[in-house]
Amino acid sequence: MSSLTLKDVAKVAGVSYATVSRALSGSPEIGEKTRQRILKLCDEMGYTPNSVARSMVMKHTNIIGLILASIDNPFMSELTVHLEIYARELGYNLMVCNSSYNQKLERDVFRLLLSRKVDGIIILPISHSSDESLQSLTSQVPTVFVSENMQDLPENYISIDNTRGMKIATDYLYSLGHRKIVYLGARKNSVTHALRVEGYTSTCKKHGIEPIIIESNYPRSSHEAGYLLAREYFSKSHDETAILCASDSLAIGVMHAAYEKGIRIPEDLSLMGFDNISFASLPPINLTTINQPKQELATSAMDLLIQHINGTESGYSSKLVSPSLVIRGSCLARNKEINANGGPHA
Amino acid sequence: MSSLTLKDVAKVAGVSYATVSRALSGSPEIGEKTRQRILKLCDEMGYTPNSVARSMVMKHTNIIGLILASIDNPFMSELTVHLEIYARELGYNLMVCNSSYNQKLERDVFRLLLSRKVDGIIILPISHSSDESLQSLTSQVPTVFVSENMQDLPENYISIDNTRGMKIATDYLYSLGHRKIVYLGARKNSVTHALRVEGYTSTCKKHGIEPIIIESNYPRSSHEAGYLLAREYFSKSHDETAILCASDSLAIGVMHAAYEKGIRIPEDLSLMGFDNISFASLPPINLTTINQPKQELATSAMDLLIQHINGTESGYSSKLVSPSLVIRGSCLARNKEINANGGPHA
DNA sequence: CTGAAAGCGCTAACAG
DNA sequence: CTGTTAGCGCTTTCAG
Numbered sequence: 033m034s035s036l037t038l039k040d041v042a043k044v045a046g047v048s049y050a051t052v053s054r055a056l057s058g059s060p061e062i063g064e065k066t067r068q069r070i071l072k073l074c075d076e077m078g079y080t081p082n083s084v085a086r087s088m089v090m091k092h093t094n095i096i097g098l099i100l101a102s103i104d105n106p107f108m109s110e111l112t113v114h115l116e117i118y119a120r121e122l123g124y125n126l127m128v129c130n131s132s133y134n135q136k137l138e139r140d141v142f143r144l145l146l147s148r149k150v151d152g153i154i155i156l157p158i159s160h161s162s163d164e165s166l167q168s169l170t171s172q173v174p175t176v177f178v179s180e181n182m183q184d185l186p187e188n189y190i191s192i193d194n195t196r197g198m199k200i201a202t203d204y205l206y207s208l209g210h211r212k213i214v215y216l217g218a219r220k221n222s223v224t225h226a227l228r229v230e231g232y233t234s235t236c237k238k239h240g241i242e243p244i245i246i247e248s249n250y251p252r253s254s255h256e257a258g259y260l261l262a263r264e265y266f267s268k269s270h271d272e273t274a275i276l277c278a279s280d281s282l283a284i285g286v287m288h289a290a291y292e293k294g295i296r297i298p299e300d301l302s303l304m305g306f307d308n309i310s311f312a313s314l315p316p317i318n319l320t321t322i323n324q325p326k327q328e329l330a331t332s333a334m335d336l337l338i339q340h341i342n343g344t345e346s347g348y349s350s351k352l353v354s355p356s357l358v359i360r361g362s363c364l365a366r367n368k369e370i371n372a373n374g375g376p377h378a
Numbered sequence: 379m380s381s382l383t384l385k386d387v388a389k390v391a392g393v394s395y396a397t398v399s400r401a402l403s404g405s406p407e408i409g410e411k412t413r414q415r416i417l418k419l420c421d422e423m424g425y426t427p428n429s430v431a432r433s434m435v436m437k438h439t440n441i442i443g444l445i446l447a448s449i450d451n452p453f454m455s456e457l458t459v460h461l462e463i464y465a466r467e468l469g470y471n472l473m474v475c476n477s478s479y480n481q482k483l484e485r486d487v488f489r490l491l492l493s494r495k496v497d498g499i500i501i502l503p504i505s506h507s508s509d510e511s512l513q514s515l516t517s518q519v520p521t522v523f524v525s526e527n528m529q530d531l532p533e534n535y536i537s538i539d540n541t542r543g544m545k546i547a548t549d550y551l552y553s554l555g556h557r558k559i560v561y562l563g564a565r566k567n568s569v570t571h572a573l574r575v576e577g578y579t580s581t582c583k584k585h586g587i588e589p590i591i592i593e594s595n596y597p598r599s600s601h602e603a604g605y606l607l608a609r610e611y612f613s614k615s616h617d618e619t620a621i622l623c624a625s626d627s628l629a630i631g632v633m634h635a636a637y638e639k640g641i642r643i644p645e646d647l648s649l650m651g652f653d654n655i656s657f658a659s660l661p662p663i664n665l666t667t668i669n670q671p672k673q674e675l676a677t678s679a680m681d682l683l684i685q686h687i688n689g690t691e692s693g694y695s696s697k698l699v700s701p702s703l704v705i706r707g708s709c710l711a712r713n714k715e716i717n718a719n720g721g722p723h724a
Numbered sequence: 725c726t727g728a729a730a731g732c733g734c735t736a737a738c739a740g
Numbered sequence: 741c742t743g744t745t746a747g748c749g750c751t752t753t754c755a756g
Contacts (some may be wrong), residue, residue, distance in 0.1 A: 035518070037749055053751060063725060080518075083493045084433050085749035088732050093430060095473070095494075103727045104461055104656065109455040113448055116476050120487075125494065127441070128474045130462050141466075147429045148441075148471065172381070172426075255660065288661030310450065314601065315634030316662045383733055394743045399735065409741060431733035434748050 036079045045073050056081060087149070095125045095147035096337065100156040101133045103314055106309040107324070108156055111178065114330030115154065122338060124151070133158055133252070135165045142169050152337045154178055160223045174340035178333045179324075181223050182350070188340065189350045190333045194224055197322040197355030198231025201304050203278055204241050204320075204357055209366025210274040210302060216246045216261055216286065217278035219255055228278055228306065244272065253278055258285020266293045273302060273366055280305035280312045280321055283362075287317070298364035308358055318361040328353050382425045402427060433495070437556055441471045442683065443491035446502040447479045452655040453670070454502055457524065460676030461500065468684060470497070476608055479504055479598070481511050488515050498683045506569045506632050509533055520686035524679045525670075527569050528696065534686065535696045536679045540570055543668040543701030547622055550666075550703055552585050555712025556620040556648060562592045562607055562632065563599055563624035573650065574624055590618065594707050599624055599646025604631020612639045619648060619712055626651035626658045629708075633663070644710035654704055664707040674699050 038056075042049035054062045055070040087093040091218060096119055100108045116126045127150060131138035138158055145153055152174040157163070163170070163177075163185045177189035183198060187199065205213050215232045219225040229245065236243040246265060250257035266289055277283040283305035290297055297303050305312055308323035332351050339345035380534055388395035388646055390683055393412070400408045401416040405474035433439040446454045462472045474497060477484035491499055498520040503509070507517070509531045516533060523535035551559050562580045565571040575591065582589040592611060596603035604627060621630040629651035636643055643649050651658055654669035669698075678697050 039749080049749090050728080050751080051726060053728085053749095057751080061725060066725085078514075080489070080493045082495060082749055084430055084439060084495050085732095086751075087430050088434050088749075089751050091732070103449065103462070104452070104455040104459045106450070106452070106455075108451040109452075112474075113450045113476050116449070116474060117478070119476070120490075125473050125475070125490070127471050128458075128462060129466070129471070130459050132463070143426070144466075144471070147426050149428060149430050284660055284662065291661070311657045311660065313655065314630055314663070315605070315637070316630065317660070350726095374519070385733080395733090396735080396744075397742060399733095400742085405733080407741060412741085428733055431748090432735075434733075434750095435735045437748070 034076055035082070037082070038079075041070070041074055041077055041079050044077070045070055059249035073100075092151050092341075093149050094123055095127055095148070095150050096140075096155040096334075097148070097150040098126050098128045098155075098336075099131055099138060099141055099145070099153065100128075101131050101246075103128060103130060105245055105378035106311060107179075107307055107326070110310060110326045111156070111330050113332060114327045118331050118334050122227055122334065131158060135159075135162065138162060139165055139169065142166055146172055152176075152341045154333050154337060156180070159221070161221075174337055176333050176337045176340070178329060179224075181227060183223065188336055188348050188350055190329055190336060191350070191352055192223075192324045192329065192355050193352040194355075195228035195234075197306060197324075198228045198276070199235045200357050201306065201322050202232050202235035202239075204359075205274045205302065205304065205363065206235070206241070206277060208274075208302065208363055211241050211366075212244070212272040213241070213274045214244045214246060214265070214270075214272045215276050215278070216250045216265070217258065217282040218245050219250075219253070219278070220247050225278060232276060248278070248282075253282050254284035255281045255288070258282035259288045260358070262286040263292070266290070266295065274304070274363065275301060276304045276306075278306060278308045280309045280319060281321055283321070284317065286351060287362075298362050302363035302366075304363060314359070320360045320363045321358055323356045323358045325353055325356070381428070383428070383644075384425075384493050387423055387425050388422055390423070391416055391712045392447075406696065411609055412516065414505075417598070437471050438497050438687075439495050440469055441473055441494070441496050442680075443488075443494070443496040443499040444472050444501075445477055445487055445499065446474075446489070447482060447504055449474060451658060453525075453552060453653055453672070456672045457502070457676050464677050464680050473558035475524070477504060480708035481505075481508065483507060485511055486576060488512060491646065492518055498687045500679050500683060502526070505567070507567075515652070520683055522679050522683045522686070524675060525570075527573060527591070529569065532694055534682055534694050536675055537570075537696070537698055538670045538675065538701050540701075541580075543652060543670075544562045544574045544622070545581045546701060546703050547652065547668050548578050548581035548585075550705075551620045551622060551648065551650065551709065552581070552587070554620075554648065554709060557587050557623055557712075558618040559587070559620045560590045560592060560616075560618045561624070562611070563594045563604065563620050563628040564591050565599070568640060571624060578622060586603040594624070594628075599628050601627045601631035601634070604628035605634045606631070607636035608632040609638070612636070620650070620709065621647060622650045622652075624652060626653045626655045626665060629665055629667070630657075630663065633708075644708050648709035648712075650709060658704075659706070666709045667704055668707045669702045669704045671699055671702070 038049040038052045042052045055067045129141035156178050159179050181191040182189040218229050233243040305319045305321035308321045312319040312321050384395040384398045388398045475487035492617050503522050503526050527537040528535040564575045579589040594712045641647050651665045651667035654667045658665040
């Protein structure tokens, strides 16, 4: 179990261990013949470089920390695969920590990562106020926030253009002939939500229709929250023809409540989500939504982080990534024309 | 950015740095007053211990590697959250790597983790043959395989009791009055699948009904595969009243194909999955299935791994974890009695 | 081109 | 109880 060291192979190679080091690191100051001989020997002996010793002297670990609420959230796990694959391409490994939607834990794991001497941290913060809670920590290591818009805060971040996303969504519904559109699931104290709401209301105004907003007091935009919200909404009579949800999860819950009420989607009611999480495309769900480009979010975040690690970038940077419409089957044109796709389950 | 070291705080404390080390590590051989004074000082100065230096001398990193095909697979990501949380409780951090369903990459990241000097590795192998492909690597570090039954192989593993799971499923369908049950999605060259099929066929025999197996040649048990398989199946006429799928994903695809064919679930056809992945519980899916206890799988794997790391355990160990039935709405009793739940979307 | 040696930050004997 | 010291495995001047 205790593996070979440079010294071991140096001994059998009959050279000093500095030479072996040079051979491995591709240093120019070494003869080609010796290098080949040593490389071959390392291979034969099954030598594995010890990257912790290397980190010790190099003063960087090539590991980057990832903090997220819960990796089983489909949005987060999709982001994670892109993050991990891209990081590895760039020579980094990922140390992943769940913050479990808990601000204190978020802070604790951040500290932990600090003592692990990670070169940088990517964090999908619990909320906008994570910045405050993480005070004095984010300045100790390059860190970039992902998916939460940290505008006006001294932080690096990558986020989708939430406002534009909801504009696209609202425009789409409007173009389908909908004139009464409810926005469901706005959450107070979230700038992401505020931005999304703004996209919705401004577009309503542009078209001269009235925005109708159902706020949510639930802590997360889960499908349970969507169900509860929609059930209450459906319990009174309404003449809206479309529901625009603040997230896909919420929309799933709305589907459930609608089904119970005998309201058919999309025939009786059009429904849209936001995020385009993996299961939005599942046939029984087949939800029309706004895509967040996960891979672009991931690579942008990583690129930005690396720039800060390398000192290429200073100050605070941010980037907004573009949303796009993904039409599936949960919306129908209002003017009796049939829209391209069938409906959930089509 | 370059942080303080033991020496720095030792200097201002006016003691040797070994003393500071002792204070931090809770060593008994130090006066309580000095300890308190030093601890306070460390805090004030904002000293963060360097765990890579620590690893260097301790010869263990307290990091454990996790290799899985793709962390956005719901089953894997659920497992991962439990793994991470439990690991952290035990003082370990997780370094996660996607093998991207690629045997060569799986081997590459294993090596990478080896040079990272992880204390142990947990792997959700691409397939049973990963063992062969990982030859000579798994012996270099404690490793436990999860979710794939490695019977007869010199490896540690934790798996669900696949055979028993399918027995339970088949029994359930039988108890509902089904006498013609198809098993869909058996895959060759997979011991997991072989075990599941065995549970199905033996239970069929027990009840004197005939097993009908639809094999799959698709590389993964995706919902796309399920859709294609079911579409072909539905294209011919059949009198089976229930479909038992080798996995939940497959079942989702079957739902889709059924919907297209105008076959109602569960009214016309009962459908079961296996795994109980998170979205099986989503209202529009609402799939009756067999649960794999992810948390138990995770903690058992971690416990076993730690035992091997600590040298408490030697040789090869394994554990089979118990499946259980989770009744939702995709199955109906055959004898006109209505089963408790409604159906998908109930 | 190659060897010798210092030192990364920390722990663990070993002295005192 | 506290200080001194020798490494952990590796990279990197600095000599030769």
